[in-house]
Amino acid sequence: MNSFSGIRFKKETAKRFQEFSKKHFNSHTEALATMLDFFFYNEISPRERLGPTGRTIEANLKKRINAVIAIMRDMEKTQTKPTVAMIASLFQLEERKNKPLIVEKKFIKPNKK
CATH class of the missing domain: 1.10.1220 (Arc Repressor Mutant)
Known part of the structure; x- marks a missing residue:
């Protein structure tokens, strides 16, 4: 023993x-x-x-991810949405208003009363 x-x-x-x-x-x-x-x-x-522990690495990653999310949201607000709205407005077809065509006077027949 x-x-x-x-x-x-x-x-x-x-x-x-x-x-x-x-x-x-x-x-x-x-x-x-x-x-x-x-x-x-x-x-x-x-x-x-x-070296750094798992908790400190996780905290740093969360900070960086939150920063990236903030950048993406800002880009969406300032760049993406306005650009999409402009492109959509270019491709929208508006209904034409029924305006009478402008015709020269010499082709107009006088109305008989």
Whole structure:
């Protein structure tokens, strides 16, 4: 059987570690060994930042998408709708009014009364 060794931790840190290891691992030894292996194999330090998190990336994407939507709405209001209205007015056929044709006087027959 393996022997155990005592390590001193602050109470708050020990409680956090115990809750974490109970949630994800079968024993505290397995939890600590897995964490050490993770840092060793990935050659990273637990103190360095890994970059933006999913939440910050999502927030940035939402901002950019909202900006694109605003640009498209502005284009629709200022460019697309007026252009479509002008083109539609060009292709609309208006009914002709029945105006009498202008006829020269020499071709008009005088009315007999």
